[in-house]
Amino acid sequence: MHPQKRRLAGRSPSPVYRLDDEGDDDYEPYVPIAKRRNTKFIALAALSSNPSESQTDAKGEEIEHIVAEDERMKEKVRNERTLLIEAQEVHSKRAAEDAKKTADEKAEEIDAEILAAITSRRKLASDFDLAKGIQYTETLKTSWRPPWYIREAPQADHQALRQRFHIIVEGDDVPPPIERFADMKIPSPMLKYLKSNRIVTPTPIQLQGMPVAFSGRDMIGIAFTGSGKTLAFCLPLIMLALEEESKLPFARGEGPVGVILCPSRELATQTYENVLAWTAALTHGGYPPLNTLLCIGGISMSEQSQVLNKGLHIIVATPGRLIDMLEKKRFTLDSCKFLCMDEADRMIDLGFEDDVRNIMSFFKYQRQTLLFSATMPRKIQDFAQQSLIQPVLVNVGRAGAANLDVLQVIEYVKQEAKMVYLLECLQKTPPPVIVFSDNKNEVDDIQEYLLLKGVEAVAIHGSKSQEERQYAIKSFKSGAKDVMVASGVASKGLDFNDIQHVIIFSMPKEIEDYVHQIGRTGRSGKTGIATTFVNMNTPEQTLLDLKYLLLEADQKVPPFLETIEDPRIVQGGSIKGCPVCGGLGHGITNCPKLEDTQKRQIASHRLDDSGGRY
Structure with missing residues (x-):
């Protein structure tokens, strides 16, 4: 037989389906359980109206049967209760509870959930400490103490001094503020050097921050740009290194005593030059x-x-190169007692967190940790307080607030008219002037345009070589160039002398970057002007952040900004700063910084999944 016919012959016959129920005497229509139960109860009710002994016994049996069947059905329903049913009940319960809440309460709950999700990460501790379960509870002890007349002064006097300078402190057993450098027991050669540079009295962040640092306490220092934060953390490290060197001179391979971490090469170079000048003043003394x-x-x-061939006292570094030198064992952090992170919020937020934790894994013993920045949102503050040991928070003004010595001018300029208007703005003040743009290509275009117009300009951004970046900064600082066109790389912590005018060619999306950029002027008690170009390409949310920043600094708000309304006020909500970036014009659900962070994380995951091939 043909194989095909053999398979057909061996196949089982197809089933026959009946399409009607005629002649089927066994068929019983479906009756719902509730209806059947109701029918039985009606029969029992009729039976109970005229009972006899036999009927009574039958009634009792029937009732027991119905009760048992009812219990079996209830048990069946309980067993068949699905997760979907439970989820629907929970959802209904939550919906009923949410209906009772106001829009403000709902928004706060959503913000709290998002904040909890993004802050649920490991503490800023070394892998060695985490693996061994080491947790320090006591702060480091130093030999420094305030003068006796300051120690014995009543706490009310210390608090009055803080209120006079608008200093907010948080923490246990906070060291007292000190109004004079001499009372901080700073050596006389350093006092003379500071006086020669017109630094006579401490700024608010130095007035309270330096006694905290001298005491060996972990610290979070927040103050507006140009307020003298660099001296506040460098001088305590210099004094600590000087004390260690005086006890026993360092030999080759020993040290360092402390490390200062910076997010950019330019900021690290500037800090390094300051430390060299201050240590040289002590050596001459x-x-x-x-x-x-x-x-x-x-x-x-x-x-x-x-x-490197001598004993090291202080290292000023960026994270990447420091890790490279530590892995090559050019030096160790075995005896390091001091770690400071300048622009700490940038260090933790912009991809440096893993690098910083890697660096901490090279520490063998407890160290004093200081975090400084002008913009440190609540998310970073909470994270840092969990990581530090009995930290003291020193806050001069609101974190993320603009420098009050800067006059902020907001101009509505169409995109195609920006270049022409830039030349007009350059006429407002004498050089030097800084022009900021977040786009690297735009930075080069602006420099080329200014050079064609006869303006001596240099450019700096992340894609330029280190030699080009150093040349740009040196020529601008020396006065050889009148204008420096820069990306955000030059906005963090860099100090330029006599900058009267900053022009923000393109408004950054994150209000933190704007605060840092306008902070390049109005430094060390001087005044300055910041002109910002905005137009229809600027996101409305960014404009709202800018509006609140102007109102907070008591600056003039242009009419086109006044017309922008906050949707949270329309809904009856209260105005609170975003805990992620500190912007006052939005909540955490609309934070552009959080959105950019999530995009970078998604991009990195895609790169990892593809093995870096795409």
């Missing part, structure tokens, strides 16, 4: 010399071989 190492990318470390 008869104190032991201190060795400082600049550890950044883009430069050859062999150029500093004379420093």
Whole structure:
């Protein structure tokens, strides 16, 4: 037989389906359980109206049967209760509870959930400490103490001094503020050097922050741009290194005493130059010399071989190059007692968190940790307080607030008219002037345009080589160039002398970046002007952040900004700053910084999944 026919013959016959129920005497229509139960109860009711003995016994049996069947059905329903039914009941319950809440309460709950989700990460501790379960509870002890007349002064006097300078402190057993550098027991050669540079009295962040740092306490320092934060954390480290060197001079391979971490090469170089100047002033005054190492990318470390061949006291570094040197064992952090992160919110937020934790894994013992920045949102503050040991928070004004010494001018300029209007703005004040743009290509275009118009301009952004970046900063600081066109790389912490005018060619999406950019002027008690170009390409949310920043600083709000209304006020909500970026014009649900962070994370996951091939 043919194989095909054999398969057909061996196949089982197809079933026959009946399409009607005629002649089927066994068929019983479906009756719902509730209806059947109701029918039985009606029969029992009729039976109970005229009972006899036999009927009574039958009634009792029938009732027991119905009760048992009812219990079986209830048990069946309980067993068949699905997760979907339970989820629907929970959802209904939550919906009923939410209906009783106001829009403000709902928004607060959503913000709290998002904030809890993004802050549920490990503490800023070393892998060694986490693996061993080591947790320090006591702060480091130092030999420094305030003068007796300041120690014995009543707490009310200390609090009155803080209120006079608008200083907010949080923490236990906070060291007292000190109004004079001499009372901080700073050596006289350093006092003379500071006086020669017109630094006579401490600024508010120095007035309270330096006693905290001298005491060995972990610290979070927040103050507006140009308020003297660099001196507040560098001088305590210099004094600590000087004390260690005086006890026993450092030999080759020993040290460092402390490390200062910076997010950019330019900021690290500037801090390094300040430390060199301050330590040189002490050396000229008869104190032991201190060795400082600049550890950044883009430069050859062999150029500093004379420093590496001696004992190291202080290292100023960017994270990447520092990790490279530690892994190569060019030096160790076994005896390091001091770690400071400048622009700490940028360090933790912009992808440096893993690098910082990696650096901490090289520490062998407890260290004093200081975090400084002008913009430190509540998310970073909470995260830092969990990571530090009995920290003291020193806050001069609101975190993220603009410098009150800067006059903010907001101009509505069409995109195609920006270049022409830029030339007009450059006529407002004498040079030097800084022009900011977040787009690297636009930075180059602006420089080229200014050069064609006869303006001496240099440009700096992240894609330029280290030599080009150093040349741009040096020529601008020396006065050889009148205008520096820069991206955000030059907005964090850099200090330029006599900058009277900053022009923001393109408004940054994050209000934190705007605060840092306008902070390049109005420094050290001087006044300055910041002109910002906005137009229809600027997001409305960013404009709302800008509006609240102007109102907070008591600045003039242009009419086109006044017309922008806050949807949270329309809904009856209260105005609170975003805990992620500190902007006053939006909540955490609409935070552009959080959105950008999530995009970067998604992009990195895609790259990891594809093995880096795409």
